[in-house]
Amino acid sequence: MxxxxxxxxxxxxxxxxxxxxxxxxxxxxxxxxxxxxxxxxxxxxxxxxxxxxxxxxxxxxxxxxxxxxxxxxxxxLTIGQHYAATHGIVEVAQPHLMRLAERTGESASLAQLDGAEVIYVARVHVRRVLSLNVDVGTRVPAYATSMGRVLAAYAEESTVARIIEAGMPALTAWTVTDPVAFRDRLHDARRAGYAIVDSELEDGFLSAAVPVRDANGEVIAALAYSTARGRHNAEDLAQNVVPLLLETASAIGADLQVLPERSRQLRVQERSGFY
The missing domain is CATH 1.10.10.10 (Winged helix-like DNA-binding domain superfamily/Winged helix DNA-binding domain)
Structure with missing residues (x-):
């Protein structure tokens, strides 16, 4: 296309x-x-x-x-820097991601929806658990990730439809590809307040995510924890990791409420052209 x-x-x-x-x-x-x-x-x-x-x-x-x-x-790279400079959530979330990674010993990420994909906007690496190199700016399909499930669960119906219409091919033997089953997973995520995805994006990749809300209570990002199935299982994440994610997401939301309204424009060397 x-x-x-x-x-x-x-x-x-x-x-x-x-x-x-x-x-x-x-x-x-x-x-x-x-x-x-x-x-x-x-x-x-x-x-x-x-x-x-x-x-x-x-x-x-x-x-x-x-x-x-x-x-x-x-x-x-300055294009990405302008995003961070004008979106306070990245600056606010970074220290919380670092503390979460220190407490869990695994990588912590913040992501937002972009069409039918989620894009990492902040990340703290601890271990590499995916075959692809995940960093800020990396895009992954929303339907097969805990971040995408959480974000879609609180999104408008048109957003969910767009994700389904973009296609949901099987990435592993465990990937949910049926639209009805996918919507059921979104319902479960909204009811529980979190999502756990096991080996749907890649075999052995296990992740959990919770919503991050702004001062108005709107879900604006997903906070995620990722690990390898050999080290943990879904039950362990639900019992021990999800409470930490919810605590961290709440702390990020609280900081966002007191984030001052101020200009965050980068001061770069003056140059003719697009910035």
């Missing part, structure tokens, strides 16, 4: 910006140093269009040529 979404047909969408981000997002672990032709194939844009976008991104400092190939520059 084209990297340019159907939303590009909306009269209020600036297609050139959409295409620019499509090219930026085409760089990933599978294609870290693409050629112009590879970018054109991945984004389904013409080569002349991709060439103009690359030249523009080069002028702005986000990409640079490497022979016949192109690479991202460290400047792209």
């Amino acid at each position: 084209s990297a340019i979404s159907e939303q590009g047909k909306d009269r209020d969408v600036i297609q050139s910006i959409e295409r620019g981000f499509a090219v930026l997002l085409a760089f990933d672990a599978d294609l870290p140093r693409p050629t112009l032709a590879e970018l054109a194939a991945r984004t389904e844009l013409s080569r002349p269009a991709v060439r103009r976008i690359l030249i523009t991104l080069q002028k702005l400092g986000y990409v640079e040529p490497d022979g016949s190939r192109w690479t991202l520059t460290p400047r792209v």
Whole structure:
């Protein structure tokens, strides 16, 4: 499917910006140093269009040529920094994640919904329990994760429908792929106030998550704990870990209530172009 979404047909969408981000997002672990032709194939844009976008991104400092190939520059990291600087929850949550990781001896994460996926917005590593390298910015499918289950459980029906419509292929033998069963899991998560997912995203990957609420009581993120099934089981998480998650989520919510309303804009060196 084209990297340019159907939303590009909306009269209020600036297609050139959409295409620019499509090219930026085409760089990933599978294609870290693409050629112009590879970018054109991945984004389904013409080569002349991709060439103009690359030249523009080069002028702005986000990409640079490497022979016949192109690479991202460290400047792209400033986009993520602006998110952290303008969203107080990341700053507030980080010390709580560190304390949670210290108390449990396992990794702690904060994630939010983005379409049919959840994206890690803060994380404290202790052990690597997934085959993929999970870090801030990593995206995983919402339907097969405890974070996604918690967030979907408190989301609007349209959000749940979008997750289901995006497809729920079996990632392991234990992945819930039936829409009715998935909705039942969301009902269970909302009733219990937490979700535990065992070996649905990856064999042996066990995680628990609880909702994080803002000052108005709205669920704005999921706080998660992850481990390997060889070290713990779902019953252990429900009895010993979930109470710690709920305590930590409550502390994050309390800090958010007293978060001052102030500008959090980054002060970066002045430069012509997009920041």
